[in-house]
Amino acid sequence: MVGKSEKYAPLTVETISERLGRIDALTARLGADTSQWQCAEVGDGNLNLVFIVSSPQGQLIIKQALPYVRLVGDSWPLPLKRAYFEYHALTRQAARAPGLVPEVYHFDEMQAIIVMEFFTPHVILRHKLMARQRVEGLADTLGQFLARTLFRGSDLSMDTARRKRDVALFADSVELNDITETLVFSDPYFDAERNHHTKGLESIVARLRSDIDLKVEAHHLKAKFANNAETMLHGDFHTGSVMVTENDTRVIDPEFVLYGPMGFDIGMLLGNFWMAYFAQPGHGDDAKYQAWILQTIAGVWAAFTTEFSQLWRNERTGILYEAALFEGQPLAAEQALTHKLAMIWEDTLGFAGVEMIRRTLSLAHIAENDTISDETLRATCEAKGLELGRQLVVNRARMGGISEVNDLAKQINKGATS
């Protein structure tokens, strides 16, 4: 599965057959007759080349890192080794949450190429949300994926020597971590160069940037993100990293993988759902679909806690909260689980909040808002995300449960402001 090759060069649709046409992992799926291969470059993300290669026999994805940020250009270099981190993340996720991430067929470290399973007819969840289409089983699958990857990548489950090796491995992903550390946790809170925001948000932006409590709490969250190497995170787990059909859900693109706090992946996902909820008036005002989004948010958290609790009871084989300690005291292990879920919950809300703020004020925004052409309406939708984000970051330790937060989202959606 792992190949070696010559000096790095970016692929093109023209060179794919010539460069990769004799690799078993590809010919086994596409056939050896490369004249039958059809290639299309489809990368719509911010960073990489992505090709779909098809033949009468099958289809697959080729993802290749570029030595810079595609969205910005070669003025912003970014190391190729992110493909190496993505490869290691994908293989670990596949083992921990089987069937939910693309199978890796071939990896070439020098060329920063991952050849992998193509999910079809799946589309990006974010686009599904803009089209007001439901996905059966979405919340359960996402909640289970989160529980399985977060639990099984941690000292709750892993052999700690292996976990420490993985901490060391992923700690080398300095540049991608730096993107998150900077764009998510710092830039939104001052007048940083790469920031931009919709006209009409000036007063709320000024208010947030003078809000000491918000800034201090956002930085406590940054400290937790940067230092608390609790588990292997996806690292970029928003609705653009999820592919769906009407009844199937898969997870892609873990190149921002790092060891960090469990609440980060969950919070980023929930934050993106809440923003999608507030953006609905820009995509046809469908109260039932809005309610479905809130129901999905509640469902993700419920599925996460259910699955995490099962894993806690049945797979706690790591160095933390060891069974030997609680022999004959089953309630002690349950007490520890309750505390742990409460800590994850508090982190989840905080990270959801910073995600909502950075997706409105920092470099990368979300399509749900960007595609609202009426600037006044867009600003109104975005302001709601900022309001909820601020509440979550500052009051995350005192927010009640998921239905209380959804109620708050509904109040803000109706026009309540601070």
Place this chain on the structure above:
Amino acid sequence: MVGKSEKYAPLTVETISERLGRIDALTARLGADTSQWQCAEVGDGNLNLVFIVSSPQGQLIIKQALPYVRLVGDSWPLPLKRAYFEYHALTRQAARAPGLVPEVYHFDEMQAIIVMEFFTPHVILRHKLMARQRVEGLADTLGQFLARTLFRGSDLSMDTARRKRDVALFADSVELNDITETLVFSDPYFDAERNHHTKGLESIVARLRSDIDLKVEAHHLKAKFANNAETMLHGDFHTGSVMVTENDTRVIDPEFVLYGPMGFDIGMLLGNFWMAYFAQPGHGDDAKYQAWILQTIAGVWAAFTTEFSQLWRNERTGILYEAALFEGQPLAAEQALTHKLAMIWEDTLGFAGVEMIRRTLSLAHIAENDTISDETLRATCEAKGLELGRQLVVNRARMGGISEVNDLAKQINKGATS
């Protein structure tokens, strides 16, 4: 300074001149005439060989790791690479807290040998405390050492790429971490094989081992220790790792170095001081000296917070709580500092508590108690440490300041029990 050599072999007093007699770093300090060298093996620790080598010209220390735990024998293997971690810890501590740790003259990775500065006429602080002797400036030096090493090894100060490289470097110290994870955080809380305790403690031991709140909280602290890679810790910062004269204080033996939470080093130190306080009746009942120990504890915390606050205001050059964020809002940075100190305080109390419990119930006890020959008196002193330890672990978030904790220690010393 760094040398290479052949296959590992333990040094003896007889072979030191022959094996190390032509190394510049040694001859520069001892002279080239090795017939003048005097060697003595003085290792009284649990793990290593330690030699003092003297000549008319000077003196130095040679510390060599053994491939097993010296205290236990070759039934407990322990990797030689701990010398490599100690070497890297010593050089970093020297840069971050100049003048307080032994200067490294020579390091041989293959032989697991560190040749370093000999502190003389210093003695181990633990012995000084048993002899009821004061050390001028002790609290200030220890508090400053803690603040400087903990602050400057973290993302508050370091370039984060360097910090991440160091996290990866020290994450490889699996076996020494395992000793702490097991002996400090787990063994004391169940009937583990290596445990032992003084006769007479049976009822309090039974009570602690059935104490669900204590066990759960101790494991929350273990999770923090194992996962929160906040700063480079000494890792074994008790009163046996401090060498003193009547007015000079130095720090040695950081082979348990790891990236972990700031409160761990501070807490282990304070826990050992509180145990020394409770052990005083076994070493001559001197109320004034006991008061001096409590005063020293308060002084360490005061010196730590003063120095940490200065560093926060003047050296906050890392990715956390960046100055750019708080421009024109100096009180925001002060608010973040207050929060940070409160978090460190809570961790400090928790780690002090687990240290007091493990030093009474787990494998390694403290000389202050072990040297009390009257078993009933020893059990009384140790029980007091267990009482305070339990309170600190379970109630660390609601303990007030250092004088409240010292007051609690005084009440326990007078005989208050739970």
